[in-house]
Amino acid sequence: MTPAGPLRRIPFLAAAHLRHEWVLTLCLVTALAAVISPLLVLLGLKHGTIQTLRERLVEDPVFREIRPTQTREFAPAWFDDVASWPGTSFLTPTILPLSSVISVALPDGSALFDLIPTAPGDPLLLENGGTVPGEGEVVLTAEAARRAGVAAGGEIAARVTRSRGGRGEAVEARLRVAAVLDPRAGSLPRVYAPLPFVLDVEAYKEGYAAPARGWAGETPQPYPSYDGAVLLLPAPLQPIVRSGLAINTGFGRIAEIGPDRVRELTGLAPPEGFACYDLPAPGAPVTASSLRAVDQKLRGLSRVLLPYVRDMVLRAGDREMRPVGLSLDSSQAALLGLEPTPWPGFGGRLPEGGALVGCLWPAADGLAPGATVDVRAPGQAEVSFFLRVAGSIDLDRPVVPAELMGVLRTAAQRAVAFDRQAESFRMARGGYRGFRLYAASIDDVPGLYRRLKEQGVEVAAEVEAIERIRVLDHGLSRLFWLIATLGLFGGTGVLVASLYAAVERRRRDLGVLRLLGFARRHVFFFPMAQGLIISVLGLAAGFGGYAVLAGAIDRVFAMDLAPGEAFCTLPGAYVPLFCLSTLVLASLASLVAAWRATCIDPAEVIREQ
Amino acid sequence: MSATTAPMIRLEGLVKTRSQGGSVFELRVPSFEVGPGRMVAVIGESGCGKSTLLDIVALVMEPTGVERFEIAAGPAGLPADAAALWARGDEDALAALRREHFGYVLQTGGLLPFLSVRRNILLPAELGGGSVPGGRLEALAEGMGLAGCLDRMPSSLSIGQRQRAAILRALIHRPRLVLADEPTAAVDKGRARAIMDDMHRLAREESVAVVVVTHDTDLVLGRADAAYSFDLEHVSPHMTRSVCRPCPGGAP
Numbered sequence: 001m002t003p004a005g006p007l008r009r010i011p012f013l014a015a016a017h018l019r020h021e022w023v024l025t026l027c028l029v030t031a032l033a034a035v036i037s038p039l040l041v042l043l044g045l046k047h048g049t050i051q052t053l054r055e056r057l058v059e060d061p062v063f064r065e066i067r068p069t070q071t072r073e074f075a076p077a078w079f080d081d082v083a084s085w086p087g088t089s090f091l092t093p094t095i096l097p098l099s100s101v102i103s104v105a106l107p108d109g110s111a112l113f114d115l116i117p118t119a120p121g122d123p124l125l126l127e128n129g130g131t132v133p134g135e136g137e138v139v140l141t142a143e144a145a146r147r148a149g150v151a152a153g154g155e156i157a158a159r160v161t162r163s164r165g166g167r168g169e170a171v172e173a174r175l176r177v178a179a180v181l182d183p184r185a186g187s188l189p190r191v192y193a194p195l196p197f198v199l200d201v202e203a204y205k206e207g208y209a210a211p212a213r214g215w216a217g218e219t220p221q222p223y224p225s226y227d228g229a230v231l232l233l234p235a236p237l238q239p240i241v242r243s244g245l246a247i248n249t250g251f252g253r254i255a256e257i258g259p260d261r262v263r264e265l266t267g268l269a270p271p272e273g274f275a276c277y278d279l280p281a282p283g284a285p286v287t288a289s290s291l292r293a294v295d296q297k298l299r300g301l302s303r304v305l306l307p308y309v310r311d312m313v314l315r316a317g318d319r320e321m322r323p324v325g326l327s328l329d330s331s332q333a334a335l336l337g338l339e340p341t342p343w344p345g346f347g348g349r350l351p352e353g354g355a356l357v358g359c360l361w362p363a364a365d366g367l368a369p370g371a372t373v374d375v376r377a378p379g380q381a382e383v384s385f386f387l388r389v390a391g392s393i394d395l396d397r398p399v400v401p402a403e404l405m406g407v408l409r410t411a412a413q414r415a416v417a418f419d420r421q422a423e424s425f426r427m428a429r430g431g432y433r434g435f436r437l438y439a440a441s442i443d444d445v446p447g448l449y450r451r452l453k454e455q456g457v458e459v460a461a462e463v464e465a466i467e468r469i470r471v472l473d474h475g476l477s478r479l480f481w482l483i484a485t486l487g488l489f490g491g492t493g494v495l496v497a498s499l500y501a502a503v504e505r506r507r508r509d510l511g512v513l514r515l516l517g518f519a520r521r522h523v524f525f526f527p528m529a530q531g532l533i534i535s536v537l538g539l540a541a542g543f544g545g546y547a548v549l550a551g552a553i554d555r556v557f558a559m560d561l562a563p564g565e566a567f568c569t570l571p572g573a574y575v576p577l578f579c580l581s582t583l584v585l586a587s588l589a590s591l592v593a594a595w596r597a598t599c600i601d602p603a604e605v606i607r608e609q
Numbered sequence: 610m611s612a613t614t615a616p617m618i619r620l621e622g623l624v625k626t627r628s629q630g631g632s633v634f635e636l637r638v639p640s641f642e643v644g645p646g647r648m649v650a651v652i653g654e655s656g657c658g659k660s661t662l663l664d665i666v667a668l669v670m671e672p673t674g675v676e677r678f679e680i681a682a683g684p685a686g687l688p689a690d691a692a693a694l695w696a697r698g699d700e701d702a703l704a705a706l707r708r709e710h711f712g713y714v715l716q717t718g719g720l721l722p723f724l725s726v727r728r729n730i731l732l733p734a735e736l737g738g739g740s741v742p743g744g745r746l747e748a749l750a751e752g753m754g755l756a757g758c759l760d761r762m763p764s765s766l767s768i769g770q771r772q773r774a775a776i777l778r779a780l781i782h783r784p785r786l787v788l789a790d791e792p793t794a795a796v797d798k799g800r801a802r803a804i805m806d807d808m809h810r811l812a813r814e815e816s817v818a819v820v821v822v823t824h825d826t827d828l829v830l831g832r833a834d835a836a837y838s839f840d841l842e843h844v845s846p847h848m849t850r851s852v853c854r855p856c857p858g859g860a861p
Contacts, residue, residue: 005738006708013724020723512719515669517708517736519701603664606715607790 006522013513014529017506028498029537035491036542036582039484041549041568043578046476048569052561053469057442057462060184061123064089066437066448066461071097073431082437085451087444092119092195093432099202102191103159107149110159114190116436117198123438125192128185130178133194137178144189145180152179158191160215162205171204171215173197199429220427221350222416224406225285226307228278229294230257230265232336233303236275244297250290251279265308267324267399271337285409291346304332307346309405314375321375323359323398325405342390343401350403354423357386359400360393367392379411381428385418442466492589495534499527499593510597511605520598527597531590535582546570615681616642617786617818618666619688622676625661631847636661638853641837645785648812648819650833651853652826657839658851659822660790666820667713667788668703671695681785682710708736712779712817714789718771720763726774727759734782741781749777753807769800773807780811787812789821793828801825805832
C-alpha cells in the first residue's frame with residue numbers, strides 16, 4: 001500500500017463526478033465565467049485605456065521634457081547634481097537665448113535658425129528618427145531641412161556673426177547633416193549641434209576666440225579688481241585736491257595713514273617725509289577705471305598710486321601665506337628710493353610671459369630664484385597655480401604683482417582658471433544659462449518638476465497632462481477594485497453554495513468512499529479538487545469570453561486607435577496573478593464543503609436510498 | 610472453522626448502546642468470530658441490531674465497549690487490535706484496514722454512479738496501490754455473468770447486475786473479509802439464491818471470510834457455514850436489549 005494512494009485517486013474521482021454531472025458542472029463553470037469575464041474585460045479596459053493614453057504621452061519625448069522658463073546661471077556642479085537625481089534621463093546645458101541662433105545659407109539667401117545643444121542620449125533626437133551629431137555634424141528639424149533644401153547626409157553652411165568695436169565680423173562653418181528629425185519633433189527651423197560647438201558660437205558672439213575652430217577673438221582674460229589704493233607723495237596734498245580724489249573716482253574716501261599701514265598694505269616702507277594716503281572703496285571693487293580717474297586728477301604731481309587687496313590668503317601645501325601686491329616701474333622705484341619690482345609697474349594690462357606669477361619670496365625661506373611654489377587661492381572655484389621666485393625680500397610675506405592680487409580678488413566673484421602652459425589666467429565658464437532636461441518616464445516628470453521648483457528654478461512641463469492620467473488611473477483602479485470585490489463575493493458565493501450542495505447530494509457516495517477505505521482527511525480534498533477543477537474551467541471560459549469581448553471592443557473603437565494600440569488589453573503579468581488569485585479563492589470557497597464532507601458518517605449514509 | 614486456523618475476525622464482550630428519540634437500544638455480542646473460507650450468516654428481524662453489528666465489524670462504527678476486537682490483518686495472520694485503534698482514534702489505520710482487507714456489499718450494491726462498472730470494480734485495488742492480475746477482472750466478470758457490462762455505467766445495469774458488480778468490487782483486491790449487508794434485499798428469490806450461491810462459492814475459492822447479514826433464513830439455509838441470531842429483550846418501556854448468539858448447531 002502507498003499512503004498517497006487514496007489521495008491520488010481523489011482528483012480523478014472528483015473529475016469523474018463533475019463529468020457525470022456535466023450539466024450542473026457546465027452551469028457552475030458558466031456562472032464562474034460570467035463573473036471572471038467581465039472582471040477581465042474591466043481590468044483590460046482600465047489597463048488598456050490608461051496604457052494607450054500613457055503611451056501616447058510616453059512616445060513623444062516632449063511630454064518628458066522639463067524646460068526652464070527663466071534665464072539664470074547654473075553652475076557645472078548643479079548639472080552634476082541634477083543628472084544624478086533618480087528619474088533624470090538626459091540633461092545638457094544650454095546658452096543664452098540671444099546667442100542661440102545661427103545663420104544658415106539657404107538656396108535663396110540665408111535665415112536665422114535656432115541653435116540647440118545636444119549630447120549623447122538626447123531623447124528628442126533619438127526618438128524622432130535622428131542620431132546624436134558628432135563633431136562637425138548637426139541634426140536638423142524637418143522644417144530646417146526643408147528650408148535649407150538639404151537631406152540627411154548633405155551639408156549646410158552656417159554663419160556666425162558678431163559686432164565688435166562697431167565692426168561686423170563673421171565666421172563660417174560647413175556642417176554635415178547627420179539626420180533630419182520627424183516633423184513631430186517640432187515645427188520650428190532648428191539646428192541641433194554638439195554642446196562644444198554651441199559654446200564656441202556663444203563665445204564668438206561675445207567677442208572671444210575659438211582657437212580650435214580658427215575663429216579669431218579675444219581671450220577672456222580676468223580683469224583685476226582691488227579693495228583700495230595707497231597714494232604716496234613727497235608732499236602732502238592740498239585739501240581741495242585731496243577731497244577731489246573721493247569724488248567721481250569710485251573711491252569712497254581718503255585718509256592719511258602712517259608708514260606701518262603702508263607696509264601692511266603694499267609691503268614697502270615709504271621714504272621719510274612722504275605723505276601717505278589710503279583710498280578705500282568699501283562695498284565696491286576698485287577697477288582700472290577708478291585708478292585711472294585718480295591718476296588723472298593727480299597729473300603734474302610726483303606720486304605713486306599702488307592698488308591693494310586685503311586679506312588674501314594663499315595655501316602652499318598646509319602652509320598659509322598672506323601675500324601683498326606691488327608693481328613698481330623704475331621711475332616709481334626711483335621716487336621711493338627702492339629697487340623696481342622684477343615685473344613691470346602697474347599698468348592697464350596684465351603682465352605677460354609669466355611675469356604675472358613672479359614673486360619676491362621671504363628671504364628667511366632661502367628659495368633660489370627660478371624655483372616654483374604651487375599655491376591655491378580660494379574663489380568661486382579654487383584657483384590652483386604656481387608662483388615663480390624672482391628674488392627674495394626682507395619681509396615675512398611674499399610680494400607678488402599687484403595685478404595678480406587683482407585677478408585673485410576677481411576670482412572670488414567669478415570663476416578663474418590658470419593655464420599652466422601659457423602661465424596666464426583666463427575667465428572660466430562660470431555656469432550655463434539654461435538646460436534641456438528629459439525625465440526617464442512621464443511618471444518621473446512631476447517629481448523632477450517639484451524638485452526643481454523647490455530649488456527655486458522656474459520650469460514648465462506637461463505635468464497637468466500626466467497628472468490627469470494619474471487621476472484617471474487612480475479613479476479607474478478604485479472602480480475596478482469595487483466591482484472586483486463585488487464580483488469576487490458573487491463568484492465565491494456561487495462556489496461555496498454549489499460545492500456544499502454537491503457534497504449534500506453525494507453524501508451516500510462519499511460514505512461509500514469512506515467505507516472503501518478513504519479516511520476523513522482524504523474526502524476533505526474531494527470538494528477542494530472539484531473547486532479547483534471548476535475554477536480552472538471557469539478561468540478558461542472566462543479568458544475565452546474576455547478574448548471575444550476585448551476583440552469586439554477594440555474593433556468598435558478601431559477608428560480612435562493607432563496601429564498597435566488597444567483599448568482593452570491585459571498585461572502579461574496580470575494573467576498568472578489573476579489565475580492564482582482565482583485558484584486560491586476557489587480553494588478557500590471549497591473549505592466549507594470540505595469540512596462538511598469530513599462530517600459524513602458512513603454508517604448513517606450508506607443505507608440511505 | 611478449522612481449529613488450527615485463526616479466525617479472521619474475533620469479537621468478545623461487545624456492547625453498543627444507541628439512543629434515539631428517548632429510547633435506548635443496546636446490542637450485546639458475547640462472542641463472534643469468522644474464519645477464512647467460511648460464510649457466516651447474521652440473521653434477524655428488522656431492528657435487532659444486525660446492521661449495527663456489521664458496521665462495527667466493518668470498522669465504521671465505534672463500539673461502546675469491547676473486551677476483544679481483533680482482525681487478522683498482519684502478513685503472518687497476526688491480529689490487529691481494532692479496539693485499541695478506536696481507543697486511539699486512529700482513523701487512518703482503521704481506513705487502511707478497510708482498504709486492504711475488507712470488501713463490502715451493500716443492499717443496493719453501493720456502486721458509485723459516476724464511475725463505469727469497470728472503474729467501480731477496480732477502485733479498491735487502485736486504492737490499495739496494488740494491481741489486478743491480467744484477466745482476473747474479466748474471469749470474475751465472466752463467472753458472474755457481467756462480461757458485457759464492464760464498460761457501462763451502473764445506472765444502465767439491472768439491480769441484480771449491480772449487486773453482482775458490487776460483489777466483484779468486494780473481491781477484486783483479494784480481501785480477507787467480505788461483509789454483505791442484505792445483498793439480496795432488492796432482488797427476487799431466484800436471483801437472491803444465485804447471488805448467495807456466488808458468494809458461497811467465491812468464499813471457498815478465494816478463501817475469504819464472508820459475513821452475510823440477512824433477515825431471510827431460508828436463503829442462507831444450507832449455504833452458510835455458521836449463523837448468529839439475536840434475542841430481543843424489552844428491559845423497560847424505553848430500553849431494548851439485543852443479544853447476538855450463535856445459532857444452535859452452528860448453522861441455520
